[in-house]
Amino acid sequence: MLADAVFSESYRFLRNRAAVFWSTLFFPVLALLLGVAGQYFLKQKMGDLKDADLPPELLRQMAAPDIDLGLALVELASKAANPLLILFVMIGAATLYAGDYRWETWRLISARNTRWNLILGKVGVAKLLSLAAVLLLIAFGFVGKLIEGAIFERGFAFTFGGEQAGQFFLSLLVAYIRVVQVTLIGLLAAIFTRSLLATLFVPLVVSIGQFFLAALIMPQIGWQDTDWYAQALAPNLSADTLIAFIGDNPGGPTAVTAWLAGASLIGWCLVTLGLALWWFQRQDLSKE
Template identity: 40%
Template sequence: MLVDALKAESYRFSLNRVLVFISVLLTPLLFAIGGVLFHWVSKINGDKAAQAAKLNVAAPSEAVNLGDVFGFAAAGCANGFVLICVLIAAATLYAGDYRWETWRLISARNDRTSLLLAKVGVVKLIAIISSLFFLAASLIFFLAQAMVYQRGLSFSVPAGDIGGIALTWLLSYVRIVQFTLIGLLAAVMTRSLLAALIVPWALGFIQSLAGQLGPALFGMDPGGWTLQLLLPGLAYDTLKAAVEGPLDAPLTGAVVWKALTGLTLWTILPLAGALAWFRKQDLSKE
C-alpha cells in the first residue's frame, strides 16, 4: 500500500516541472553560476590591487583538492535557500490535495497513513536529489577556482574524514526533512497551502532570533536544555560543530545529547501529530 502510494506521488511530482526545477535544480544552479562569477571577480580585483601596489604576484602553486568538495557540499546542502526551495515543493505536496479538493478521490484507494507517508517519502527523495546536485555545483565551484587562479588539481580524502562527512550529510538531510515536516503539520491542521509555506518559515525566523537574542538579552545558555529543545536550527548547528571537529571550547557529550534530543523531537513530533490529526479528519468535502 505504501509502495503504491509512493509511486503515485513520485509520478505526480515528476509531472510538475516547475516544482522539480525549484526544489532540486534552482539552488545548485545559482550556486554554480555564482561560484564562477565569485572567483572571476575576485581574481580581477586582486590583480587590480596588485597592479596598483606595483606588486608582482605569482600564480598560486598549491593544487585545489577536489576531495574537499564532499565535506564542503555536506556542510552546505542544508543552507537557508535550500530549505526554502524544498519547502515550496513540500508545501505543494502536502496541501495540494486540500487546495484542489482531491483527497476524497484518492483516500478511497489507499489508507490514510500510507497516503501521507508517501508524500513525506517524496520530500525525502527531493532532499537526497537536491544534495546530490549541490555536490555537483560544489565541484564546479572548486574547478572554477582552479581554472581562474591557474592552479593544479589533486584528490585526497583522509580515511578519518569519511565518517565525519557522512555524518554531516546525514545531519543536513535530517534538517531539511525536519523543516518541511513543520509544513506538513501546518497543512493538515489548516488545510491551507499558504500556511504550509509560511508557518515553517515564520517559525524558523522566530527561532533564529531567539537563538541570537536569548543568550545576549536573557543570559540563556546556548548549550542548555531550553534552547537546544526549542531551537532545532541551533541543535543542528551544535551537532554539525561536534561532527566537524574540535573547537576553541570543545563541546561536551551532554550538549551533544541535548542537541540530538531536540532535533529528534522536532522531527518526530510534527510527523506524529500530522498523522494523528489526518486519521481523524473529515475529508468528505476535500
Template identity: 45%
Template sequence: MLADAIRSEAYRLTRNRTVLSWSLIFVPVIVLAAAIGGAFFDAKVERMADQLPPQMTDVNNVLDIGTTLISSAGQLANPALLAFLLIGAATVFAGDYRWETWRLITARNSRANLIMGKAGAVKLMTLTGLLLFVLAALIGAVAKGLILDRNLIFDFGGQEARDFALLFLLGYMRVIQFLLLSLLAATLTRSQLAALFVPLVVGVAQGLLVTATPILGWSPVDWQTLLLFPGAAYETLKAVILGGIPAAVLQEGVVWRAVTSLALWSFIPFGLSLWWFSRQDLSKE
C-alpha cells in the same frame, strides 16, 4: 501499499516541472553561477596584483576539492535551500487540499500510508536537492581552479569521508525536520499558503529568539536551548563533527540533547499530522 503511495506521490511530483525547477534546480544553479562569477572576479584581481612586487602578494596555487566537498556538506541546511525545498514540500503536502482530490484517493489506500507516502516523496526530493547542491559546489570549485590556474588536489582520507558523511546526514535530518512543519501546517489548515509560510515564520522566529537566550542565562548547549530551537541543535552537532566543542562539554551529554531535539521536532509534527489526518472529514476535499 506504502510503496505504492510513495511511487504515486513521487510520480505526481516529477510531472510538476515548475515546482521541481524552483525546488531542486534554482539554488544549485545560483551556487554554480556565483562560484564561476567569483572566480572570474578573483582572476581579474590577481591580474592587477601581478603588477605588485612578489613579496606583497600571497597567492595559494593549490585548491583542495576535498575541502570544498566537506564545506558544501556543512551548508546543506542553509536558508536558501530550506526555503526553495519548502516549495516542493508544500505542494506535495497541501496539493490534494488545494485541488480537492483527497476524496478520490483515500479509497485506494489507508490514510496512514497516504501521509507516509507524501513524506517519503518529500524525503526523496530532499535527497535529490542536497546531492545537486553538493554537485554544484564541486563543479564550481573545479571551474574556479581552472579559471585561476590552480593545482587541483583531492585530499580526502578516512577522516574527511567520515566528516562528509556525518555532515550530509545531519543536514538531511535538519532539512526533513524543517519540512515536516509544512506537513503539520497543511493538515491543520488545509491551505497550501500556510504549508509554505508557517515553517518560514517559525524558522525566522526561532532564529531571532535564540539570540536572546543569553539574557535568560541559557548557554547554547543547555537543554532548554536545544529543545526549543532545533536550529541550535543542528549547529551544535555540526560543531561536534568538526571538532569545535571542547571534550569537557561533550562529556555532559550535549550530543544526546541535540539529537533528542532534532528527533522530537521531527516525530512530533509528523505524529500530530498523522493523528489529525486520520480523524479529518475529507468528504468535501
C-alpha cells in the same frame, strides 16, 4: 500499501516539472553561477592589485595554495542545510502536502489506501526530494571548486581518508535531517490550515523565529547553547551543534551536547509527524 502510496506520489510529483525544477535544481544552479561570477570578479581585482607594483612578499601571500577537493566536499556537506535551499525545497514540499487540499482531490484518493499510508507516502517523496536537493547543492558546489581552480590556475589535491569520509557522510546526514525537519512543519501546517500558502510560509516563519531565538534572545536571557532547553526549542541550533561536533574543532561541543542536539533534531521530526498523522486521522475529508 505504503509502497503504492510512495510510487503514486512520486509519479504525480515528477509530472509537475515546475515544482521539481524550483525545489531541486534552481538554487544549486543559481549558487554555482553566482559563485563563478564572484570568482571572475575577484580574479580581476587581484589582477589590478598585481599591476600596482606591490612588493613580491605581498604577491606571494596573495597566491592561493592548491584546492583540496576532499576537504571541499566536507565543507560543502557541512553547509548543505542552507536556509535558501530549504526555502526552495519547501516549494516542492508544499505542493506535495497541500496540493490535494488545493485541488480538492483528497476524497478521490482517500478510499484507495489508509490515511496513514497516504500521508507517509507524501513524507517519503518529500524525503527523497530533500535528499536530491542536498546532493545537487553539494555536486554543483564541487563543480564550482573545479571552476575556481581553472580561473585562478590552481592545482588540485584530494584528501579523503577515513576521517574525512566520516565527517562528510555525517554532515550530509545532519543537513538532510534538518531539511526534512523543516518540511515536516509544512506537513503539519498543511493539515491544520488546508492552505498551500500557509504550508509554504509557516515553516519559514518558524525557522526565522528560531534563528533569532538562538542568535539574539537566548544570549540576552542567559541561556547557553549547551542547555537542553535551548537545544529543544531551536532545531537550527541543534543542527549547527552537530556540525561543529562532527568537525572536531578545538573548543567545540562536547559529546553530551551533541547527543542532546541529535535528540532535539530527531524529536522535532517525530513530534511534528505524529501530530500531523493524529490530526489527519480525525479530519473530515468528505469536502476535500
